[in-house]
Amino acid sequence: MNEKKIMNQTIEKMLVHASVRDFKAEPLPAQTKDLLLKAAQSGASSNFIQAYSIIEVADVNLRREIAKISGSDAYVNQTGVFYVFVADWYRQAQILRAENKDVKALRNMEALTVAIVDTTIAAQNMTVAAESMGLGICYIGGIRNDTSKVAELLNLPELTLPLFGLTIGLPNSRNEVKPRLPKANILSVNGYNHESLTDLSTYNEQTAEYYANRSHHQKSTNWSQEMSDFLTNPRREDLTDFLKKQGFTLD
Amino acid sequence: MNEKKIMNQTIEKMLVHASVRDFKAEPLPAQTKDLLLKAAQSGASSNFIQAYSIIEVADVNLRREIAKISGSDAYVNQTGVFYVFVADWYRQAQILRAENKDVKALRNMEALTVAIVDTTIAAQNMTVAAESMGLGICYIGGIRNDTSKVAELLNLPELTLPLFGLTIGLPNSRNEVKPRLPKANILSVNGYNHESLTDLSTYNEQTAEYYANRSHHQKSTNWSQEMSDFLTNPRREDLTDFLKKQGFTLD
Incomplete structure (x- = not known):
């Protein structure tokens, strides 16, 4: 069995991944965003914790502020959609507190680690789904240049971490792999x-x-x-x- | 545009993901493993750090020990291939030290975070690629039940974290989504x-x-x-x- 025989469309697209930093200013249709979200949610999750939230930053001014923090103005402001992926134990905290249980298990290094992994699995699934549709993406780790400010802008509760942004849109130009x-x-x-x-x-x-x-x-x-x-x-x-x-x- | 029109094979496969915990005992062909590795490496990487290593645990006894630690004996021992994904700054440490530079930048929370994200992006790319070929997968976070022992068994150097295992093979049975x-x-x-x-x-x-x-x-x-x-x-x-x-x- 050689590589040609086991190759398929999914993997072909993955192998030519390059982050896109130049998008057309065309908002993604709602149906496309719904399908991207479903793909994100379909990823594996450690003990089914689903320890992430996704915030679509649609407001132009809010997006501009986050773009400025991240130092990625061009491709966060002009894109199809911009999401912030949040590692998130707040849901579980509410469940535990409703039962008067301690939330200690959500605070340690292990808890943070699994939330980061869960969040990244969801984002990478969204990435692969977007690229399979011919869209381009760029992870925006630059939101961590001022994590406190981003958390404030997005009104994030305790036990959450804004991990990275993900900008997705129709590529205007593509970079080499x-x-x-x-x-x-x-x-x-x-x-x-x-x-x-x-x-x-x-x-x-x-x-x-x-x-x-x-x-x-x-x-x-x-x-x-x-x-x-x-x-x-x-x-x-x-x-x-x-x-x-x-x-x-x-x- | 409705969901049917934007649906494609890649996303169809993603939406039916369920972790597999029952595999046929058929080792994956070398070409399949090579392609899975290429897919893993094709993922985005924060500032192109590529801060991960992948260890194939082929030795039966070694695999048995790691399976026991993880509490996932059945589907780590009987599978197509078992990998340990390692968040890894050791490469960069060697580069910096060769230039007599301090490795302080590799030690902080930010550095650990980006290495965990990079490693997970690679693993999820491998996952989607495997599932696109009809294979099944299961993440094995259980290797962190005794991280020190796993690090010892795999001879891991400083500035590395064995993050999770990934077992991949032909499914014997599948679980519901x-x-x-x-x-x-x-x-x-x-x-x-x-x-x-x-x-x-x-x-x-x-x-x-x-x-x-x-x-x-x-x-x-x-x-x-x-x-x-x-x-x-x-x-x-x-x-x-x-x-x-x-x-x-x-x-």
Whole structure:
């Protein structure tokens, strides 16, 4: 059995994923959004907790404020729809409190972890569904540049974390697919391969070529260099304080 | 435009997702696994960090040990392939250290969060790809029942977290699709809907019917009751200690 024989339309679309940062200003039809939501909700959920909420930011001014925080103005303001995905234990808190039970189980690191995983599964399902319809997407992690402000703007209750935005629309232009890390760097068998980074030189050549020749924002760099530059200083150092304010004890 | 017109094969498959816990003991062909890995790697990645590793647990004894920890013996031991997905900053740590740079940026809560998101995007892409081929999957969060032991068994380095397992194979039997929370509970517009939980009664009726009538493990309960029972006590309280041992400061 070769790759051609097991290939299908779903996987074909996945393999050409590239984030879109240039959309037509055409709002998605309600039916399309309904189907995207159903796809998101169809994902697996740890012990069926469904620990996420999705907020459609339709108001133009509100969206502009969140776009500004995220530093992604162009493709958050001009798009088909913009969602904020929220890791969310507030529902369960209400259920427990209605029974006079302690909500301690919702506060620890494990609880936060499963909510982040649940939320991401839903978002990635929505992503794949959107791309299967010919739409483009971009995750907007930049909303965490000021998590407190985003939480305030969206009126978020305790035990929630605005994890990322997701902008979805008809692509105006598409970016080239970025070359991924070699299989040997990602996959190992029966244990972690501590030697997997001994040679990134081929990958750095590939990525240097990609960065030098892509249609937009060409630059002279490679993957290792990008990582080194990007990780010089810790990012978003207020996240722990925000989480504690939201009631996550992280213990 | 109605739902039928925008429906496609990709979304059709997503909407009937149910975790599979009963597989045929037929190892997946190498080409299938290669394609699943490519699909996983094709997902979006925050600032292209690709902060995950995937470990195929092929050794029968090793798999048995991890299955026992996870409490999912049947469908981890008898399956097509079993992977452990690892949130992983170790690659970047090596790059930074080769340049005598501090790895502080890899240790905080933000860094851990993006690695968990990246890892989950990859896993959900693999999931959708597997299901598009007619395979079944089950996430195995149970590996976090003893994260330290799993890390030891898989020889994991610092700045890694074994996040979950993913078991993939040909289904022997399939479960019914669980009814998801009503749209009004998941989706809101322009801000969090604090009233969204005022009426879970219809959903609790739906889920009571599901639990009472499903093919396996029938029980008398509903969603709120399940959540209340499940969340009586905090789970996996050693996760923070494990993360700190791994070098995550969570600050």
